[in-house]
Amino acid sequence: MVSDVEYIEGKYEYQVFDDSKRPQDVSLDDDGDLALPRRKKHPKDKFDVAIQHNITSSIPKVGLQVWRAELVLCDFVLHKMYTSSEFDGIVAVELGAGTGLVSMLLARVAKTVFLTDHGVDILENCACNVHLNSALLPSKTSVYVRELDWKASWPPKQDNGASCESQSEFKELERASLLVAADVIYSDDLTDALFHTLERLMSHGIKKVLYLALEKRYNFSIDDLDVVANGYSCFRSYVRDAKGKH
Numbered sequence: 001m002v003s004d005v006e007y008i009e010g011k012y013e014y015q016v017f018d019d020s021k022r023p024q025d026v027s028l029d030d031d032g033d034l035a036l037p038r039r040k041k042h043p044k045d046k047f048d049v050a051i052q053h054n055i056t057s058s059i060p061k062v063g064l065q066v067w068r069a070e071l072v073l074c075d076f077v078l079h080k081m082y083t084s085s086e087f088d089g090i091v092a093v094e095l096g097a098g099t100g101l102v103s104m105l106l107a108r109v110a111k112t113v114f115l116t117d118h119g120v121d122i123l124e125n126c127a128c129n130v131h132l133n134s135a136l137l138p139s140k141t142s143v144y145v146r147e148l149d150w151k152a153s154w155p156p157k158q159d160n161g162a163s164c165e166s167q168s169e170f171k172e173l174e175r176a177s178l179l180v181a182a183d184v185i186y187s188d189d190l191t192d193a194l195f196h197t198l199e200r201l202m203s204h205g206i207k208k209v210l211y212l213a214l215e216k217r218y219n220f221s222i223d224d225l226d227v228v229a230n231g232y233s234c235f236r237s238y239v240r241d242a243k244g245k246h
């Protein structure tokens with residue numbers, strides 16, 4: 001356990017609802033506000049995920065908090081899980097997993113999930129969250145909490161207990177078809193290192209798809225004398241648009 005942080009244990013409750021049965025007409029209530037259709041409860045599809053996390057964090061320990069982008073990614077993953085078989089039986093890797101919430105959901109349907117991050121405190125908390133949810137995870141699913149430091153050498157070191165330990169694990173990593181990451185774009189040197197790692201991961205093994213959720217943060221910059229989203233601009237420099245332009 002990590003000693004110098006105070007943990008808040010949060011419960012995230014997910015319920016499934018059937019989109020096809022939503023009324024299409026929009027109606028208004030007595031005050032003229034939209035009367036929105038409410039989700040119907042399907043108790044058999046309901047499950048709780050328990051996450052141990054911090055409410056605030058310092059930069060070196062940002063992974064002890066659950067960030068908004070992680071919740072957005074959870075919604076997306078849940079939608080896919082309940083409306084398709086796209087994630088069934090796959091190998092998935094979460095980068096900069098932090099508390100590992102998205103991975104916990106993926107582990108309900110995937111064959112193998114790698115929760116990867118950097119630093120002992122983050123990885124220990126992540127492992128603790130996997131343990132907290134062990135009853136939720138199918139016994140046939142393999143869940144690995146592993147160090148994958150974007151700034152470190154490649155392939156991931158095997159001399160440390162928390163890195164990719166064996167050749168067979170590394171082979172399994174190559175079989176990953178899904179990469180997910182949330183709120184990993186906030187410092188340009190980390191963005192460079194992340195894309196370097198993504199390039200390496202994606203050039204090994206089978207074809208992979210990355211789903212990345214991020215917050216476009218605006219700050220006042222002395223250099224620009226303006227409110228700018230420099231972190232987002234750095235990210236965009238790595239992404240090609242449909243016409244092939246960066």
Ligand SMILES: C[S@@+](CC[C@H](N)C(=O)[O-])C[C@H]1O[C@@H](n2cnc3c(N)ncnc32)[C@H](O)[C@@H]1O
Pocket residue numbers: 061062063064065066067068069070071095096097098099116117118119122148149150151181182183184190193
């Ligand atoms: C803002 S947190 C996001 C955590 C989680 N994905 C979420 O959204 O709740 C950024 C994550 O990137 C991880 N990270 C930072 N530097 C890293 C590095 N060099 N290699 C791997 N992960 C790193 C942090 O430890 C942290 O977990």
